[in-house]
Amino acid sequence: MGREAVTTVRPSARARRERTAGLAFISPWIVGFLVFTAWPIFYSGYLSLTDYDVLTDPSFVGLENYERMAADPQVRLALWNTLQYTVLQVPLYVVVALALALLLHQAGRASGFFRTAFFVPKMTPPVAVGVLLLLLFNGEYGLVNEALGAIGINGPSWTTDPDWVKPGLALVSLWSVGAAVVILLAALQDVPVELYDAARVDGAGWWRRTRTVTLPMISGALFFVTVVNTIAAFQMFTEAYSAYFGAGNSTYANDAALFYVIYLFREGFAELHMGYASALAWLLFVVIMLVTAVQLLVSRRLVYYEGEQR
Amino acid sequence: MTAVDAVPADAAPAGGTGGAGEPRPPADRRQAYRRRRWVRVLVVTALTVLALVFVYPLIWLVSASFKPRAEIFDNRLVPQHPTLENYLTVWDSAPLALWLGNTLVVTALAATTVTVSSALVAWGFAHYRFRGRGPLFGVVLATMMLPGAVTLIPTYLIWHRLGFVGTNVPLWAGNLFASAFYVFLLRQFFLSLPREPFEAARLDGASEWTLFWRIAVPLCRPALVITFLFEAQASWTDLMRPLVYLQDTATFTVPRGLKAVIDQFGPGGESQWEVVVTASVITTVPMILLFFAGQRYFVQGIATTGSKG
Numbered sequence: 001m002g003r004e005a006v007t008t009v010r011p012s013a014r015a016r017r018e019r020t021a022g023l024a025f026i027s028p029w030i031v032g033f034l035v036f037t038a039w040p041i042f043y044s045g046y047l048s049l050t051d052y053d054v055l056t057d058p059s060f061v062g063l064e065n066y067e068r069m070a071a072d073p074q075v076r077l078a079l080w081n082t083l084q085y086t087v088l089q090v091p092l093y094v095v096v097a098l099a100l101a102l103l104l105h106q107a108g109r110a111s112g113f114f115r116t117a118f119f120v121p122k123m124t125p126p127v128a129v130g131v132l133l134l135l136l137f138n139g140e141y142g143l144v145n146e147a148l149g150a151i152g153i154n155g156p157s158w159t160t161d162p163d164w165v166k167p168g169l170a171l172v173s174l175w176s177v178g179a180a181v182v183i184l185l186a187a188l189q190d191v192p193v194e195l196y197d198a199a200r201v202d203g204a205g206w207w208r209r210t211r212t213v214t215l216p217m218i219s220g221a222l223f224f225v226t227v228v229n230t231i232a233a234f235q236m237f238t239e240a241y242s243a244y245f246g247a248g249n250s251t252y253a254n255d256a257a258l259f260y261v262i263y264l265f266r267e268g269f270a271e272l273h274m275g276y277a278s279a280l281a282w283l284l285f286v287v288i289m290l291v292t293a294v295q296l297l298v299s300r301r302l303v304y305y306e307g308e309q310r
Numbered sequence: 311m312t313a314v315d316a317v318p319a320d321a322a323p324a325g326g327t328g329g330a331g332e333p334r335p336p337a338d339r340r341q342a343y344r345r346r347r348w349v350r351v352l353v354v355t356a357l358t359v360l361a362l363v364f365v366y367p368l369i370w371l372v373s374a375s376f377k378p379r380a381e382i383f384d385n386r387l388v389p390q391h392p393t394l395e396n397y398l399t400v401w402d403s404a405p406l407a408l409w410l411g412n413t414l415v416v417t418a419l420a421a422t423t424v425t426v427s428s429a430l431v432a433w434g435f436a437h438y439r440f441r442g443r444g445p446l447f448g449v450v451l452a453t454m455m456l457p458g459a460v461t462l463i464p465t466y467l468i469w470h471r472l473g474f475v476g477t478n479v480p481l482w483a484g485n486l487f488a489s490a491f492y493v494f495l496l497r498q499f500f501l502s503l504p505r506e507p508f509e510a511a512r513l514d515g516a517s518e519w520t521l522f523w524r525i526a527v528p529l530c531r532p533a534l535v536i537t538f539l540f541e542a543q544a545s546w547t548d549l550m551r552p553l554v555y556l557q558d559t560a561t562f563t564v565p566r567g568l569k570a571v572i573d574q575f576g577p578g579g580e581s582q583w584e585v586v587v588t589a590s591v592i593t594t595v596p597m598i599l600l601f602f603a604g605q606r607y608f609v610q611g612i613a614t615t616g617s618k619g
Contacts, residue, residue, distance in 0.1 A: 018438045021518040025434025028427045029450065032487020037453050040464030047463065054470065100360065106353040116605065117361035121368065123597040125547035127565045127572075128590040132367050134577060135374075135587070141383035143370060175367065179612050186613035227455075235457055238549045246573050261459050268463050269554055278463050285460045292455060 048279035053272040065279035075280070077255065078263040079287075081166065085259065086233040089170040094226050097177045101184035102210070115185065119178035130242025133172045134159055159243070162256035169240055169257070180225045187221035188214065219303040227295050234288050237261040260284055368594070375588040382583050396588040403575075403585060406592055408560060409567040413546055416481045416563055420545035424485035424492060425537045429530075431488040432496035433522050437508070447497075454490040458550075466554055480555045481563070482545070492537045498614060499533035500526060536611035539604045546597060564593045 023030075048065055050058035069075050100118060104111045124132075136143045139157030148155040158168035191214060199209045215222070236259045244257035245266075264284065268277030374382050375396055377389040384390070400406060435447050469480040508521050516524070527534065552566035562570065571589045575582040601608060 015440075019440035022434045022438030022440040022443065024518075025438065025522070026431045026446070028486065029431040029488040029493060030446075032427075032484070033449065033453065035468070036465060036484055036487060037456065037461060040461035040468075041456075043464040043467070044460060054467070103353055103357055103360075106349065107357055108350065110354055110357070114357045114361050115609065117365050119609065120598065120601060121364055123543060123601045124368070124594050125549075125565050125568070125597065127547075127549050127568045128371075128594045131568070131572065131576075131586055131590045132371060135383075135583070136367060136370070138383070141385075143385045146385055175364065178364075182609055182612040183615060231455065231457060235459055242549065242569055242572060264459055264462075265550075265553075269466075274463055274467075281460045281463060285457060288457050 044278040044281055047275050048282050050275040052274040052278075054274060055272075058275065061275070065276045068276065069279055069283065074258070074263060078258050078260045081256065081258055082234060082236065082260040085166045085169065085236055086230060088166060089173055089233050090226065090230050092170055093174060093177060093180065093229055094222065096174050097180035097184055097225060098222065100177065100181045101188055102214075104181065104185050105188045111185070115178075115182065118181050122176045122178040124176070126238035127242045129172060129175065130239045132175075133168060133239060133243050137168045137172070160254075162254070165244070165254060165256040169236070172239065180229070183225055184218060184221055187218040191217040216304045220305055223295075223299045223303045227292060230291060230295065231288055234284070234291070235261050237265065241265075368598070371587060371594070372591055375584070375591045377584070379582065379584045382587060396584045400571075400585050400588040400592070404567060404571055404589060405559065406564070406567065406589065409562050409564045410592070410596075412478065412561060413563040413565075416478050417542050417545045419478075420482035420485050421538045421541040423482060424489050424541045425534055427486055427488040428492035428537060429496055429527065429534060430522070432493045433500055433526055435493065436497045436500035437521075437526070450490045450493055454494065462550075462554070469555065475555055476557050476561065478556075478561065481548075481551050485541070489541075492541070495611065495614060496530070496533050496537060499530045503529055532607060532610065535604065536607045536614075539600065539607050540611060542600060543597060546600075568593045 047058060049060060049062060051061050051064075052058035104114055104118075107114060137145075137158035139145060139155065139160060142155075142158070144158070145155030156164040158164045195213050195217070196209060199213050204212065240257045240259050241262050244254040245262060260280075261284070264277050264280045267273045267280060369387070370385070373387060373389055376392045376394070377384070377386075378391055378393055378395065381390055435443065435450070465480075465484075466475070469475050474480050474483075503526060507525055511521055511525060546563075547565060548563075549565045549569060552563045553569070556562055556566055559567075559570065568586075568589050572586055573579060575585040
């Protein structure tokens with residue numbers, strides 16, 4: 001650097017200039033954080049203790065909303081649906097993403113072409129994914145059951161049978177697995193080749209190399225994909241809402257697809273129970289934080305981080 | 311970064327290690343080579359089948375949009391009686407041109423504002439050293455994990471109080487204040503710049519703004535393009551916020567409009583699936599075009615996201 005030798009500015013003045021400039025550059029974020037993150041978190045905490053319909057001022061009701069939540073069968077249903085979906089979708093999604101990434105990694109020069117094919121569906125707006133779910137997974141005429149029929153399997157009524165609604169949604173979510181595949185593929189390409197050579201010299205076969213070299217080396221990326229996807233699964237909204245819930249005054253709805261955020265959304269914006277919906281939001285916040293914390297704790301034991309790379 | 315990098319991983323044992331190790335018996339090597347070629351054929355076959363499975367729903371959708379109502383569910387690849395009728399019908403039964411225009415405006419505003427504001431903030435975090443920078447950036451990372459549903463209602467109340475509910479302002483104006491994910495992404499790129507050009511320019515009397523705008527921004531153009539494209543996709547495809555903030559049909563974005571079309575013509579309504587299918591195609595195609603216009607950036611951006619996970 002050698003800047004001390006040339007500069008005429010005193011270090012403290014320079015430090016002050018750095019601080020002023022730095023704070024000036026990050027000031028949009030500071031304002032945004034205070035207004036659109038910090039304040040909403042506290043305010044929704046306050047609202048959750050009130051009865052509020054937007055039209056009249058909030059009236060303080062203490063813990064009433066939380067008591068109501070504990071007794072609300074719809075909350076229990078929504079939580080249960082969301083939990084079932086998450087437990088089903090996350091492992092499926094991560095395993096499929098990993099399998100596709102491993103295959104792509106073996107494909108050599110052709111991998112760019114296939115990567116595109118896996119990524120393109122990710123661009124589809126989730127509303128349109130909801131439409132495709134209704135059409136392709138239609139129990140009677142759908143392409144999925146036609147394909148299953150061709151190999152002698154009698155496909156279920158994916159979109160109407162309550163037992164099959166969540167598996168249908170989980171399968172359709174795989175369609176947007178492309179981003180996770182790209183992340184995992186990038187991690188695979190970062191694994192030092194020498195490690196594989198060493199393992200080969202020691203006589204390790206493909207499966208053993210994958211288990212003892214590949215998986216530990218990409219465990220950071222796997223963990224990232226798992227956490228991000230878990231948070232997303234807990235907030236499942238658009239695909240299920242598009243396919244199974246009517247806006248406005250149409251009333252078709254499917255209890256099996258009543259996910260937590262859908263219930264929150266309807267309580268808040270259809271029923272204008274803003275206080276109650278805020279309490280629902282807080283419960284979701286706590287649940288997601290707990291799950292993420294558990295995942296972090298588990299990752300301490302399972303994830304291998306190569307010392308700071310930068 | 312590209313596919314080429316993947317090749318040495320497989321090719322290495324054949325030639326790469328030859329320099330140091332002892333030469334292998336030729337028969338052994340030929341056998342290994344044949345086995346690897348077998349594996350390659352198997353892998354490419356599997357990938358071809360899977361790629362078809364992934365792309366087919368899109369092809370199915372486009373094909374269905376050219377079929378008359380009775381043949382939507384015939385699952386044929388090529389329409390038996392191809393027709394443009396559906397596109398005329400959908401154009402008459404829903405103000406799609408208006409919705410496309412609305413979405414284009416919202417998307418352009420959302421992507422532009424978030425790119426500029428996030429670049430400023432990322433540069434502040436990447437280039438300047440000041441007390442509290444570390445903890446503040448920790449807060450940025452923490453907000454990335456914050457579930458959007460938690461702030462949904464208070465944020466709605468802010469826009470309600472300001473009188474913007476029913477307009478497109480709540481769909482993009484929040485982007486004026488940077489977004490944690492893009493700050494993180496752009497900071498990665500800014501950090502990779504060497505400091506020397508900036509110190510030199512500073513000695514020549516350049517202002518801090520000039521350093522950012524004339525040196526840092528041009529050097530990180532790809533990262534800015536990535537940010538713009540990501541946000542364009544997120545903004546174009548969003549349903550939740552248009553559901554919350556838009557009430558008048560004339561202000562709808564296409565996904566919000568498509569939801570209205572599903573409600574009217576879909577399972578709960580008149581069961582005119584050809585209208586729903588065609589509206590879905592019209593909603594989706596701009597995103598496919600966007601992807602092919604910026605494919606390189608999408609892939610690079612996503613790969614960077616996970617690299618520091």
